[in-house]
Amino acid sequence: MSGPTILLSAGEASSDMYAARLADALRQRTGAQFFGMGGPRMAAAGVELIADYHEVAVVGIAEVLHKVPSVVRVQRRLAREAVRRRANLAILVDSPGTHLGVARRLKNGGVPVGYFIGPQVWAWRPGRVRVVKRLVKHMVVIFPFEEKIYRDAGVPADFVGHPLADVVHPSMTRAEFAARHGLDAARHIVALLPGSRRNEIAQNYPTVVGACAQLAHELAGSGGVQFVHAAAPGLDAELFASHERQADVKVTRVQGEVYDALTAADCAIVASGTATVEAAMLGTPMVVVYRVAPLTAWILRRMVRTPYFSMVNLIAGRRVVPERIQDDFTAGTVAADVRRLLESRDAAEEMNRGLAEVKQRLGSGGAIERAAEMFARML
Secondary structure, eight states: OOOOEEEEEEOSHHHHHHHHHHHHHHHHHHOOEEEEEEOHHHHHTTOEEEEEGGGTOOOSSTTTGGGHHHHHHHHHHHHHHHHHTTOSEEEEESOHHHHHHHHHHHHHTTOOEEEESOOOTTTSOTTHHHHHHHHOSEEEESSTTHHHHHHHTTOOEEEOOOGGGGTOOOSSOHHHHHHHTTOOTTSEEEEEEOOSSHHHHHHHHHHHHHHHHHHHHHTGGGTOEEEEEEEOTTOOTHHHHHHHHHHTOOOEEEESOHHHHHHHOSEEEEESSHHHHHHHHHTOOEEEEEOOOHHHHHHHHTTOOSSOSSHHHHHHTSOOSOEEEGGGOOHHHHHHHHHHHHHOHHHHHHHHHHHHHHHHHTOSSOHHHHHHHHHHHHO
């Protein structure tokens, strides 16, 4: 007897990683066959991809407008295939801008929906929780404060911990990383994580390298500073190199070594998103940065309901890391924040205490296994 058929859908790189691990865990429990949307990790996990997440992945409100026709096509394709294959369950991972439309079509087609890593209704667009209640049978969340928010709104929800707790571990020491990439372990190392999408890079990286150039000049007399760019997969190196040449700053680029780069770093400049949680779990002091198109920023100022932008500060419930967002994100402000963390042991130690608190709140591991148990019960 064959196992159940499950639609599994992820809309960007980190979700692709989580969904791939979830597919493995669910297959062990149920013998399920998977199809859906994702990327290379899901494909390697044996998920039949009928859509690539790059078709829908974009950040921002104004930026997403040109993607709308592609998103609608993907939504229809996923729902149509789920009905045609008589899927026993659909599991949607993050990306509510795409996935709530999929959920609506699936409900009309009679396919039950589970959701992993739900819409951030606590941050903005709180009305979405009513949509979730209507369309989603069970919500599995990764931040501790989300469970109560969803349950209070009448959505069955469970907190399982953060999936990164199982995977965020370095494979080498600072000395080994420095030797591997021709760096001096005795000098300051600053890691750069400017984002994983092209529009993020365009908005963030020029200012990041501007800050690096300023730091290189200001710290030249005290031994200097080295910059390491932990690059996301699938992005052309020239996308970054042109900005580095313009700023006249040397940056060592590595791929597939994000956790080693963060562990080796004295400080990191990190685009707001999943990477900030990874840095927190590794105890790396950081400055969080982000910029979106002006129209998107104007809209968000009127919609965002939280006092912080970075997940680190939201989880802590207080300002643990500096946030340089939009107009406050300049080469000068970022360089000043980094220099303070490099030169003040007290500042770095205070931040490390806050990061340890955040790590503890995210759980000690096993989130994917717990999520798999919940989705298996839905079958």
